[in-house]
Amino acid sequence: MTSHNRIRIPDGFWAGLYQLGITAQDVVRKAKMPLTVITESVVTTEQYIAIWQAYSDIIGDMEDAIIKLPTTFETAQYPPSVLAAYHARDYRDALKRMARYKEMCPPENIRIVEEGESCTIEVEWLDTGLPGPPLLVGTTLAFLLELGRRGTGLPIQASLVEFNHTMNQVQGLEDYFGCPIQFGAKCNRLTLHRGDLDRPFASYNAELLDILTPVLHQTLEEQRGSHSITEIVKWILKRSLTGERLEIQDVASELGMSERTLQRRLTDEQTTFKQLMREAxxxxxxxxxxxxxxxIKEVAFLVGYKDQSSFYRAFRCWEGNTPLNWRTEYVSINSIN
Structure with missing residues (x-):
């Protein structure tokens, strides 16, 4: 497993969907995932793909969906990484910042190449072994163009857009991008007129960038740092427990290591797989x-128990109380506070 298996859903994503009339709960249920994803916003690559597929299934019209989210998303809801791009000096600076900070929200990567009169921006899918959801790819390319339009205040148009998937409708996309759309290409790519990259941003804010840039740089460096194997294993367990009991070989396989290696590394950190399972x-x-x-029955299922009685026994061992009594006391305490 690489760092790309821990993906943070972009801040404001759920709010953006809500503006389109789609609730976070509907998407998560459609993706068959635990509701805690909405508040924690950290998922595996597979779950991230499932969320975008669920959004695609709910909205139905792929072409419309690609255009709607980037154009509907309010500037005030941009996360710090995107705010830094929106308040950049010019379009080139904005795109470079987007490519740099995209590392904080994989699994897709942005590669920018300037050559001749053109600038190509390619969306690369990072070491997942899974195809990128067409809706996510399309939305990413549309957002990169939307960023330039909002920053400069000008109706910038692309010269070519390429997708490696197919789509039934194209007229709306061609109208939005202002250029031909090519399907079945070798890569997913947005081609811009290079001269547009020199266009200054009306939204340029040097003072805000002086605040955001150091913080984003530090966050990126911290994210690049290694996590303890204990943290990673517990995180995998929490994200995957629903309705089933994971075994150590399942987690070892996801981590790309042998069961024996995982056991040894957990021992080095003075813990065991069973202990982490109980804690999770x-x-x-x-x-x-x-x-x-x-x-209560649903809670039991969500933490990996097939029957409610087993969950009750386990919870009594953990808290010395029944799940129902614990909930009653929790609600009572929090209502007072």
Whole structure:
């Protein structure tokens, strides 16, 4: 497993969908994922793809969906990484910042090449072994053009857009991008007129950039740093427990190592797989029980228990109380606070 298996859903993503009349709960349920994804916003590559596929299935019209999210998304809701691009000196600076900070939200990567009179921006899919969701790819390319239009205040047009997938409708996309759309290409790519990259941004804010840039740089460096194997294993367990009990070989396989190697590394960090499993279930159980909309049977399923009685016994061992009583006390305490 690489760092790309821990993906943070972009800030404002759920708000953007809500503006389109789509709730986060509907998307997560469609993707068959735990509701905690909405608040934690950290998922695996497979779950990230599932979220975009669920959004695609719900909205139905691929062409319309590609255009709507970037154009509907309000500038005020941009996360810090995108704000730094929006307030850049010019379009070139903005694109370079987007490519740099995209590392904080894989699994796709942005590669920029300037040559002759053209600038190509390619969306590369990072070491997942899975195809990039067409809607995500299209939305990314549309957003990069939208960024230039909003920053400069000008109706910048692309010279060519290429997708490696197919689509039934193209007229709306060609109208939006202002250029031909090519399907079945070798890569997903947006080609701009190089001269447009020199256009200054009306939204340029040097003072804000002086604040954002050091913070984003530090965040990027921290994210590039290694996480302990204990943190990673517990995170995998929390993201994958729903409805089933994971075994150590399942996690070892996802990490790309042998079961023996994983056991040794956990021992080095003075823990065991069983201990992390108990901790993950315990922590998740309390998170779910804090949500009054989930019944006890559903909570048991979400933390990997097939029957409610087994969950009750485990929870008594953890908290010395029943799940129902714990929830009642939790609600009572928080209502006072």
């Amino acid at each position: 279930r315990h922590e998740l159980a309390k998170e779910y029980l804090a949500n009054p909309n989930l019944d």
